[in-house]
Amino acid sequence: MNGLFKTYRVLAFVVGVLLVVGAVASLLKYGLPDGGSLQQLGDDLTPVWLIHGWIYMVYVVVAFVLTQKAGWPLPRFLLMMVAGLVPGLIFWVERRVAHQLRDENPELASA
Numbered sequence: 001m002n003g004l005f006k007t008y009r010v011l012a013f014v015v016g017v018l019l020v021v022g023a024v025a026s027l028l029k030y031g032l033p034d035g036g037s038l039q040q041l042g043d044d045l046t047p048v049w050l051i052h053g054w055i056y057m058v059y060v061v062v063a064f065v066l067t068q069k070a071g072w073p074l075p076r077f078l079l080m081m082v083a084g085l086v087p088g089l090i091f092w093v094e095r096r097v098a099h100q101l102r103d104e105n106p107e108l109a110s111a
Helices: 003-031 039-045 047-070 075-081 088-102
Strands: none
Touching: 003 039, 003 047, 003 075, 003 088, 047 088, 075 088
């Protein structure tokens, strides 16, 4: 796999996992009564959002460079960006990007 493509896939997975963990943490923190152990767990996981934000910025840059090298239109890049903000969506988008890149630009996805 091309280094850029491999980096994109790893970042997509990390951003997706952090987004799901952050969403669950927020549900626990704000959806449960104060003082409970699950509510405290949600509160303790709040820094996940900071980590997600920093890694998401790197993900956006890598996704932009990848779309530019592949010659893809802006809407495809925007879908990749939005996927990092909607829990679970990034896993589906990453799979589509991988398939499209292999079909349209095999040189970017090759080893």
